[in-house]
Amino acid sequence: MDSSSLLKEYPLNPVVWDEMCVQNEVRAPYHKVYEFLKQISTEDLTRKEEMARRLFMNQGITFTVYSSGEGIEKIFPFDVIPRIITAAEWDFIERGIKQRLKALNLFLKDIYHNQFILKDGVVPIEMIYSCPHFLREMHQLNVPHDIYVHIAGIDIIRDADGEFYVLEDNLRTPSGVSYMLENREITKRIFPDLLPQNNVRTVMQYPQLLYKNNPNGLLGVAGLMSAYRKGNVAIVNAPGNGVADDKAVYIHVPAMIKYYLNEEPILKNVPTYQLNNPDEQAYVFENMARMVIKKTNESGGYGMLIGSAATEKEMEDFKVAITANPREFIAQPIISLSSAPCYLNGKLQPRRIDLRPFALCGPDGIEIVPGGLTRVALREGSLVVNSSQGGGSKDTWILSK
Known part of the structure; x- marks a missing residue:
């Protein structure tokens, strides 16, 4: 690409935090990617983009849109320019997610047992009892290792101030893990030299972490709840944990952290x-x-x-x-959402992004996969990153220290 016009034609919004650039200067984590983009022709980058699209199609990497009442499968849009997060930024995000999930697991155990947080007025009792995901059948039921949330996807955004915030907690059926893994595989195919040059941490240990944390999990078995009540199986995630990802309950997560952990939240709520x-x-x-x-x-x-x-x-x-x-x-x-460079119509264009890191909670603690699903609002000016609403995704690079 023409290095003289690469940044000149990259339209920065002065009120939006851009992950690659600040005041027409390239941020340090993106230097090597920027140098690569200066050396590759537009034609070659377009061929890489087409190669990625064919790989997604051939491997059946799709998602289903239900808005019309019919399930329509579409190829998951993938942008070839990675999103890069420094080791220090990742350490902050990781500590914040672990703290949050510790508090949420304690909250779920509490509301299905002693309900101290309700009795002390920290969370309104009517907020919990009115939640459609609060299951009275779970009252006084002891779950293995007191873990209600085994797999979580926590949606993180960066505002114009450069700070990271939690936008949502996805604790029931957090989607996107397979896209995270496939994005990395396809990046390795189209840019085989870029990953090692940038000391990017791997995401491919996720399947091993999943098995290690939940070796006895079962799904879709007749009589499952009866076996669950007897303590013979673990269900991932635990029934009734949806009360903790109710968006009305989200408001109270900072108070939960202070109540159960006696700590200030590392990651703020919006x-x-x-x-x-x-x-x-x-x-x-x-x-x-x-x-x-x-x-x-x-x-x-x-x-x-x-x-x-x-x-x-x-x-x-x-x-x-x-x-x-x-x-x-x-x-x-x-919230403005930070922007990141996307390769669209033969040139770099900033588009708004978020990040969904995936966490696995097991008896030995909480492990966060060093990566996650960066979702992209591909439509110009859009803040909606959901694939069902026209969004796509990027490979997420966490740099080693």
């Missing part, structure tokens, strides 16, 4: 408004154009409204729905 609180609801209604409204138990980008992109009618429809069932919604200020 500021969040509870819409069953009249004052907070009134504030959100007055500032809806600057808010993201989410249904508390939807996923995949469904049941969501981005105020800045919504019509007046859409906002009014949401207000009616919120007024009727305020417990089912939360609101968050629109």
Whole structure:
């Protein structure tokens, strides 16, 4: 690519943190990738992109869109330019996720046993009992090793201030692990020399970690709950753990960390408004154009409204729905999301991204795979990274120390 125009044609947004560039200078972690991009022709990079697309197609790496009521399979869009995270940044993220999952597992044990956190008023009791994923059948049921969350995908974003925040906790069925693994395999095929040059940590130990942490897990067995109650099997993840990834309960995770661990949260939450609180609801209604409204138990980008992109009618429809069932919604200020370079239409373009690291919790502790799924909002100006809403993904490189 023409080195003289590579950055000149890369349109930086001054109010967005860009992972590769700052004030038209390349950040240190991206130097080697940048030098590689200067040396490769646009034609060669386009061929690499097409090779990646064919590999995804031939291996059947797809996802299903259900928005039309029919399951439509699509190839998972993959951007060939990796997202790079330094060793120091990863250490911070890793410590924050481990702290968060320790607290969430303690919370789940507590609410299905003594309910101290409810009795002490740290989390409102009605918030838990109104959650559709709270299972009374789990009351006083002891799960193996007190682990309710075995596999988690924690969604992390970086705001304009450069800080990392937790956007969501995915604790029931965190998707995307296979895409993380395949992204790395395809990167090794199309850029065989770049990974070793950058001292990138491997993600391929995930299957071994999964087996090590859960060697006796079973799924889809007749009489499973009966065997589970007797302690003969472990279910991954534990039934009833969805109460901890309810978006209305997410608000209370920082308080859980302080309550159970007596620590300050390492990773902050995104500021969040509870819409069953009249004052907070009134504030959100007055500032809806600057808010993201989410249904508390939807996923995949469904049941969501981005105020800045919504019509007046859409906002009014949401207000009616919120007024009727305020417990089912939360609101968050629109977060800018950091951008990263993507190869689109023959040139580098910044697109918004998030990160979903995957954690495995076992009797020997919590292990975080050094990587994760970087999701990309491929549409220009979009903040929605979900594949079902037009998003794609990147390989995520964690640099060694």
